[in-house]
Structure formats: C-alpha cells, structure tokens
Amino acid sequence: MKTMTCHQLGGPCGLTHTAATADEIIKAQDRHLREAVAAGDSDHAEAAAAMKARWRNPIKGMGWYTATKKAFAELPET
Numbered sequence: 001m002k003t004m005t006c007h008q009l010g011g012p013c014g015l016t017h018t019a020a021t022a023d024e025i026i027k028a029q030d031r032h033l034r035e036a037v038a039a040g041d042s043d044h045a046e047a048a049a050a051m052k053a054r055w056r057n058p059i060k061g062m063g064w065y066t067a068t069k070k071a072f073a074e075l076p077e078t
C-alpha cells in the first residue's frame with residue numbers, strides 16, 4: 001500500500017489516502033473532493049471542479065493522470 005495526501009493529488013488539505021494502485025488513490029481523492037464539497041467545504045470546490053473537468057476531457061486530463069501515476073509509482077511502499 002502507498003499513501004498520498006489530498007494536497008499531493010491537487011487538493012487543499014493534508015488528508016491522507018492509502019491504496020494499492022494509482023487508480024484507487026485517484027478514485028479515493030475524487031470521492032473525498034465530492035464529499036467535502038457536499039459538506040459545504042468551499043476550499044475543495046476548485047479541486048473538485050478541476051477533477052470533474054479531467055473526467056469530461058480525458059485527453060487534456062491525461063497529463064495530470066500520468067504525472068499522478070508516476071508520483072505514485074515513485075512512492076515507497078508503506
């Protein structure tokens with residue numbers, strides 16, 4: 001398992017996500033952003049909108065996705 005923070009995934013806080021794959025950690029961050037926004041946390045609104053835009057435009061979002069996958073791959077196992 002590896003750990004990345006909300007901040008490392010483009011968000012504004014230090015909440016940590018733990019997952020076995022980059023895809024899982026990206027999904028965990030997506031969920032966290034949506035939950036934070038649903039709870040009225042405006043700090044996460046910008047990151048949530050950016051995440052949504054990436055799903056809507058996969059070609060444009062691919063750079064972020066590739067960079068995040070690379071960062072995940074370089075993390076030490078915990």
Ligand SMILES: [Zn+2]
Nearest residue numbers: 006011013015
């Ligand atoms: Zn966060």
